[in-house]
Amino acid sequence: MNSNQVLTLYRSLLRESYKFSSYNFREYSLRRITQGFRENKNIQDNEKLSQLYKEAQNDLQVIKRQAVINSMYSTQKLVVE
Amino acid sequence: MIRSTFSAISKFAQPTFTLQASTTYGVRYFGGDARLGEKEITERVVDVVSKYDKVAGKSVSPNSTFKELGLDSLDSADILVAVEEEFGIEIPDEEADKITSCLQTIDYIKKTPTAK
Incomplete structure (x- = not known):
């Protein structure tokens, strides 16, 4: 697994997170992704890397589903937006 | 009495609207080139980059x-996704891997007709 694959996954996670219509979901998701990737950016162990990669792929699917469901129940924008 | 009141009203009731033939207000050029100007792209890209947390305090x-x-x-990658959101486009991964500076970002948006 090379860094390009990881970056591609990272970018798709971010892109999908922007699709949350709820401010709190969107901000949490973006924050969690950016932090999570930085926590593990120095890991060299291949086995650990591929395990994390798989987890992130599953999370991407979760985010995709939840963003769609979230957009069905969207409300007015918050004052902070 | 009535007559004088009437004449006073009619003085104000004169039609006051005039047609202004010289105004070009509201003219729209459909089919014109809708691409963004270089100056606007530059401004918005620099704005997105300087809003990024780690850049705070540095001059961009x-x-x-x-x-x-x-x-x-x-x-x-964070910045490029934010730029994508700002301009309503999606930068393909091969392109995104090549972009390493503000100037390259601006160039890419310049040649993307769907950017808005």
């Missing part, structure tokens, strides 16, 4: 590279 110019600003590959 259109010529600065992401490396100069102290950003790694994850940070540049």
Whole structure:
């Protein structure tokens, strides 16, 4: 697994997170992704890397589903937006 | 009495609207080139980059590279996705891997007709 694959996954996670219509979901998701990737950016162990990669792929699917469901129940924008 | 009141009203009731033939207000050019100007793109890209947390306090110019600003590959991915959101486009991965500076970002948006 090379860094390009990881970056591609990272970018798709971010892109999908922007699709949350709820401010709190969107901000949490973006924050969690950016932090999570930085926590593990120095890991060299291949086995650990591929395990994390798989987890992130599953999370991407979760985010995709939840963003769609979230957009069905969207409300007015918050004052902070 | 009535007559004088009437004449007073009619003085105000004169039609006051005039047609202004010289105004070009509201003219729209459909089919015109809807691409963004270079200046606007530059401004908005620099704005997105300088809003990024890790860049706070540093001066961002259109010529600065992401490396100069102290950003790694994850940070540049953050910025590029934010730029995508700002302009309503999606930068394909092969292109995104090549972009390492503000100038390259601006160039990419310049040749993307769907950017808005």
